[in-house]
Amino acid sequence: MRTDTIVAPATPPGVGALAVIRISGPDTFKLLKRLFPEKDLQSRPGYSTHLCWLNDDKGKPIDQVLITIFHQPRSYTGEDMAEIAAHGSPLIVDKIIHLCSKNGARIAEPGEFTRRAVLNGKLSLSQAEAVLHLVKAQTPLAHRTAINAYRGAVSRMVANFTTQLFNIYTELEYRLGFAEDQPGEKNFADTRWLDQEIRRVINALNRELQRAEISHRLFEPARVAIVGRANVGKSSLFNRLLQDQRAITSPIPGTTRDRIESRLDLAGITLRLIDTCGFDPKSRNPLTRIGTTETRRAIQESDFILVVFDGSQPVHPIDKLILAEVEEKPKMYIINKGDLKPRFRIQELGIKNSITISCKTGENLNRIRVQLRRQFNSNGTPCPAITRRQIDCLENCRRALIASLKTENLEMRLLEVKNALDNLTAIDAPVTSEQILNRIFEHFCIGK
Numbered sequence: 001m002r003t004d005t006i007v008a009p010a011t012p013p014g015v016g017a018l019a020v021i022r023i024s025g026p027d028t029f030k031l032l033k034r035l036f037p038e039k040d041l042q043s044r045p046g047y048s049t050h051l052c053w054l055n056d057d058k059g060k061p062i063d064q065v066l067i068t069i070f071h072q073p074r075s076y077t078g079e080d081m082a083e084i085a086a087h088g089s090p091l092i093v094d095k096i097i098h099l100c101s102k103n104g105a106r107i108a109e110p111g112e113f114t115r116r117a118v119l120n121g122k123l124s125l126s127q128a129e130a131v132l133h134l135v136k137a138q139t140p141l142a143h144r145t146a147i148n149a150y151r152g153a154v155s156r157m158v159a160n161f162t163t164q165l166f167n168i169y170t171e172l173e174y175r176l177g178f179a180e181d182q183p184g185e186k187n188f189a190d191t192r193w194l195d196q197e198i199r200r201v202i203n204a205l206n207r208e209l210q211r212a213e214i215s216h217r218l219f220e221p222a223r224v225a226i227v228g229r230a231n232v233g234k235s236s237l238f239n240r241l242l243q244d245q246r247a248i249t250s251p252i253p254g255t256t257r258d259r260i261e262s263r264l265d266l267a268g269i270t271l272r273l274i275d276t277c278g279f280d281p282k283s284r285n286p287l288t289r290i291g292t293t294e295t296r297r298a299i300q301e302s303d304f305i306l307v308v309f310d311g312s313q314p315v316h317p318i319d320k321l322i323l324a325e326v327e328e329k330p331k332m333y334i335i336n337k338g339d340l341k342p343r344f345r346i347q348e349l350g351i352k353n354s355i356t357i358s359c360k361t362g363e364n365l366n367r368i369r370v371q372l373r374r375q376f377n378s379n380g381t382p383c384p385a386i387t388r389r390q391i392d393c394l395e396n397c398r399r400a401l402i403a404s405l406k407t408e409n410l411e412m413r414l415l416e417v418k419n420a421l422d423n424l425t426a427i428d429a430p431v432t433s434e435q436i437l438n439r440i441f442e443h444f445c446i447g448k
């Protein structure tokens with residue numbers, strides 16, 4: 001772990017009433033002494049605030065600031081820290097950061113303050129992740145979920161499962177030892193009770209994993225891409241669903257060039273709706289080919305696809321190519337331009353379920369909304385686990401338990417239960433792996 005002294009703005013760039021600059025590390029007070037030579041801040045109590053004038057290295061005033069000081073270990077990072085609240089001007093912030101770095105501080109990397117808090121045992125891993133979600137939360141439910149996680153709900157859930165699994169583990173170990181001593185003893189080889197206990201934990205994990213999808217979606221809205229060949233009415237559908245003229249529409253094929261994204265709110269469910277460029281991998285137009293590559297990327301990144309066809313035209317060879325492209329994705333087939341004479345025969349594509357709509361008249365658009373709501377229905381209580389990393393750990397734990405049930409061999413079973421325990425405790429384990437830390441903190445911004 002690096003233990004130098006770091007500095008970064010903690011508030012977003014731009015103009016505001018105030019801007020906060022954070023300093024953390026062993027030389028915090030040495031730095032403050034250079035910045036405010038007439039003050040002896042180190043001898044003042046932690047959490048105290050001090051109104052001071054800050055001058056640049058030529059003695060010219062930068063700003064009048066309010067400094068809050070923290071003595072290690074009683075600070076966010078567990079190190080000596082200071083927070084300088086200045087007037088919210090990007091120029092002032094730049095000057096203060098520059099002054100700090102000239103006097104020995106290093107500009108912090110994204111998430112480095114919280115990373116230090118974890119490494120110094122001030123926050124568990126799941127609490128650190130909750131910090132990110134706390135600032136990301138945009139709805140009251142998302143906020144409640146993040147606050148719970150920050151207050152240790154994930155750690156409590158992990159502790160609860162760990163106790164249950166540990167009991168199973170010790171029982172297995174005991175039986176294994178006993179079976180070796182008393183090879184003829186039948187009762188100890190009978191694992192029905194253990195099977196039941198393991199199944200009970202698997203069922204509880206199943207419930208948490210279902211709820212985890214709800215909590216994950218509170219912070220990472222599902223992506224829904226509108227895909228189809230040129231001119232079928234993708235942008236018209238995009239605008240209709242958003243109830244806004246967000247994308248340009250026109251009778252000229254190839255109107256949409258770049259993918260356009262927008263937030264779509266459907267009675268409590270938030271989605272990211274994506275309008276794409278007309279799909280045509282064989283086009284001679286280089287722009288269309290670039291657009292098609294982008295559309296492919298949008299398909300890959302999306303959780304659900306609205307596949308749009310033009311109901312006023314016969315099936316086109318590109319329609320078949322599109323079907324192959326979206327084969328593995330959950331999707332809905334939409335036949336647009338239902339107000340015109342029907343010439344599209346979807347049976348030719350071997351598809352049974354589709355919705356015929358008209359972006360011109362608005363016919364059946366509500367059915368799409370209802371289906372999307374059903375698909376991403378988030379009724380229910382969110383689980384404390386929010387991040388993909390936490391969900392993956394729960395999932396791996398469950399997988400190991402299922403594997404443990406498939407073997408009669410007590411030793412193998414013990415190994416799988418141990419594997420399940422390791423995956424579970426990884427959610428909040430003391431971190432030794434740089435890789436895990438990097439994965440968590442790559443999403444943080446500087447100053448957090």
Ligand SMILES: Nc1nc2c(ncn2[C@@H]2O[C@H](COP(=O)(O)OP(=O)(O)OP(=O)(O)O)[C@@H](O)[C@H]2O)c(=O)[nH]1
Pocket residue numbers: 228229230231232233234235236237248249250251252253254255256257276277278336337338339340357358359360361
């Ligand atoms: N009659 C009728 N015309 C429609 C309907 N939906 C869209 N259109 C028209 O079809 C044309 C193409 O619509 P867009 O929404 O731009 O189609 P697109 O799929 O986004 O096209 P590209 O961006 O070029 O790939 C426009 O002239 C629209 O007014 C509909 O339901 N009925």
Ligand SMILES: [Mg+2]
Pocket residue numbers: 234235236247248249255256276
């Ligand atoms: Mg378009």
